[in-house]
Amino acid sequence: MTGDVLKGGDGPRGPWRVAPGPFLDDVRVNDMQLRERDIGKVFQSYAIFPHMNVGENIGFGLTIAGAPKAEKAAKVLEAAKILKMEHLLERKPSQLSGGQRQRVAIGRLIVRQPKVFLFDEPLSNLDAALRMDMRMEIGKLHQDLGATMIYVTHDQVEAMTLADKIVVLKEGIVQQIGAPLDLYHRPANLFVAGFIGSPKMNFIPVTVSEVQGRQAKIAAEGLSPIVVTADGAWKVGDKGILAVRPQYLSVAAGADGGQLHGLVSLVERLGAETVVNVQREDGTKVLVAIGEDRAVINGAPIRLTIDAPRAFLFPFEEAGSAGEAVRTH
Numbered sequence: 001m002t003g004d005v006l007k008g009g010d011g012p013r014g015p016w017r018v019a020p021g022p023f024l025d026d027v028r029v030n031d032m033q034l035r036e037r038d039i040g041k042v043f044q045s046y047a048i049f050p051h052m053n054v055g056e057n058i059g060f061g062l063t064i065a066g067a068p069k070a071e072k073a074a075k076v077l078e079a080a081k082i083l084k085m086e087h088l089l090e091r092k093p094s095q096l097s098g099g100q101r102q103r104v105a106i107g108r109l110i111v112r113q114p115k116v117f118l119f120d121e122p123l124s125n126l127d128a129a130l131r132m133d134m135r136m137e138i139g140k141l142h143q144d145l146g147a148t149m150i151y152v153t154h155d156q157v158e159a160m161t162l163a164d165k166i167v168v169l170k171e172g173i174v175q176q177i178g179a180p181l182d183l184y185h186r187p188a189n190l191f192v193a194g195f196i197g198s199p200k201m202n203f204i205p206v207t208v209s210e211v212q213g214r215q216a217k218i219a220a221e222g223l224s225p226i227v228v229t230a231d232g233a234w235k236v237g238d239k240g241i242l243a244v245r246p247q248y249l250s251v252a253a254g255a256d257g258g259q260l261h262g263l264v265s266l267v268e269r270l271g272a273e274t275v276v277n278v279q280r281e282d283g284t285k286v287l288v289a290i291g292e293d294r295a296v297i298n299g300a301p302i303r304l305t306i307d308a309p310r311a312f313l314f315p316f317e318e319a320g321s322a323g324e325a326v327r328t329h
Contacts, residue, residue: 040109055089239316248307258303
């Protein structure tokens with residue numbers, strides 16, 4: 001599924017907008033009736049018929065199309081097996097869990113075999129445990145069917161775990177396109193950096209004190225000078241935002257080590273890791289993700305070391321917007 005790409009703004013920094021498509025197999029579908037488009041959609045609210053059982057819901061599209069009964073029964077059973085619902089075909093939606101209802105909605109598309117699946121936040125109505133189960137089921141379904149699936153979500157965990165390619169949008173403008181780990185390790189701007197990754201990335205206002213090629217020395221109140229990679233035209237005195245993931249901060253050894261210091265304000269022990277909230281002298285906070293066995297005490301002073309090669313420097317102007325950078329690979 002493609003569209004004509006129109007590029008706005010001057011220079012290579014975009015932003016990009018997609019118009020006037022979309023096209024499906026080189027056919028523009030804007031002017032086609034919905035029933036003529038070979039596209040299937042899974043809604044956030046399931047949209048299944050309460051008076052029909054599971055089998056009737058899954059086969060509804062085939063019924064409308066006038067498919068022979070034997071063909072419809074075979075396709076419904078095949079879809080039910082893919083979704084592990086063959087034992088539920090006689091049940092009504094009221095007898096199903098939220099996850100099972102969503103599987104019925106997906107099954108209705110499988111029997112149609114559309115060229116494109118559109119998922120509109122299909123898991124947002126489910127509880128945390130069901131969302132995890134359904135994420136795995138949708139990922140497995142994608143592998144089994146080999147179909148094109150476009151999945152809309154505000155949940156970065158769903159985006160990271162399900163996508164082959166992520167398109168990050170803000171107010172209709174593409175911020176970055178790429179594989180999940182490309183966006184994680186090389187975010188194009190602060191909006192992408194803040195969306196991808198959990199816990200969220202730390203943003204620290206800084207000033208550039210020295211520039212040598214693509215290396216910039218930065219400093220701020222309560223931050224010892226460090227050298228980071230700085231793409232773009234930076235000069236001494238420029239204001240910037242240092243962005244560093246909690247996983248790339250560590251507890252410094254010794255009373256004088258590290259580049260950041262503050263007081264431990266909250267410790268969240270999650271089992272595999274511990275997330276430490278640190279309050280700095282200026283009142284701002286940073287998050288640190290450390291090993292589960294590290295002893296950290298609420299209210300105690302703490303010094304942190306920044307993994308500088310894994311930190312990013314963004315223009316300060318991006319702090320109030322998404323920025324304009326677009327990276328497509």
